Amino acid sequence: HAPPQPVTPVAMRCTYAHCNKPNVSNRFYKIEAGRTSGGQDWSPLVGHTLCTACYCRYERGGTLERSVNKPIPNSARRCSHPGCDRPNQSSQFYLIEAGRKSGGQDWSKLAGWVLCKSCYTRYEQRGTLERSVNKPLPPSQRRCSYPYCDRPDHGRAFFQIEANRTSGGQDWSPLVGWVLCQPCYKRYKDRGTLERSQNKPLDASARRCTYEGCDRQGTGGDFFQIEEGKTAGGQDWSGLAGTVL
Incomplete structure (x- = not known):
């Protein structure tokens, strides 16, 4: 999709009811049908006009609410992910609200959780809190399982595919348990095929x-x-x- 076009001066007002400065923005964006920027569902906003701040917030987080940016009290600044290595140490913590759609992921099972920046970014990018994909594999397992891989024993990194992986919005279920070299992993993540x-x-x-x-x-x-x-x-x-x- 082409970038949304600035609206004409007569409509230069953000239509989000809770916008702090609805008349102040360097640009305003008219939301058209079929928009998919940021992997978000824009259908509820078709016909709306958004200021730059509200547009970018929705594109990044799938919500116009600013709650995710509100400082979390010190007493709640602890990552809820049981497998987090450093649950109390992070430059930023995120309270996951119902309806969040950041990165095109399903956040519903994490609603109410607090995540550190590392865990939040991992889930936003890969749809999982597990770090298994980053754990070095022993030398005996560093071989690509794809039968037609050109260089199955060569690669800067190898990735073991775990259940429930959703990276790139692809269906990884046929590859659960496989080990992929970096080129094959990236090809499937980007295109959904090996x-x-x-x-x-x-x-x-x-x-x-x-x-x-x-x-x-x-x-x-x-x-x-x-x-x-x-x-x-x-x-x-x-x-x-x-x-x-």
């Missing part, structure tokens, strides 16, 4: 977008052939299998 087929150059005769509504069917910089089973971005690509985009 296959490298989409990186193979297409023949010149096939370099044309098959979407009828495409404005520049034969002039794109890159073309991608959609293979069966693709789940990149958590989307259902089955209806596009075999097409070129």
Whole structure:
């Protein structure tokens, strides 16, 4: 999606009822249908106008409420995650409120918890509080489980896939228990597949977008052939299998 356009001067007022300065902002943003910035659900705000502060808060945290930024009393500044290494030591603590959607994760089971900055960032980025993915594997296990990996024994890091992993919004359940080298891990996290087929150059005769509504069917910089089973971005690509985009 293109960045939201500033609204015309006559509408330059933030429509969030609890905005501290609804008339003061360097820019105002009109929220259009279909917006997915920050991986958030913007549908409840379609048609609203937001100041820069409110827009950025929703884009980062999935909420217009400022409660997450309110200082937590000293008595409550302790991470609730039982596995936290340093629950009392953090530059910042976050109280998880109901309805939080930061990073596109499901925070509902953590509502009411207090998280240190490290645990909060880990969950926001990976959808898990577990640190197992960062624990060094013994040398005997440092081999990529993907049968078609080009260099299964080489890699700066190896990752063991644990249950309930949601990194990148992908479905990792078929890979639970596998060990992946860094290139294979990143490929699955970014695209939802371990296959490298989409990186193979297409023949010149096939370099044309098959979407009828495409404005520049034969002039794109890159073309991608959609293979069966693709789940990149958590989307259902089955209806596009075999097409070129």
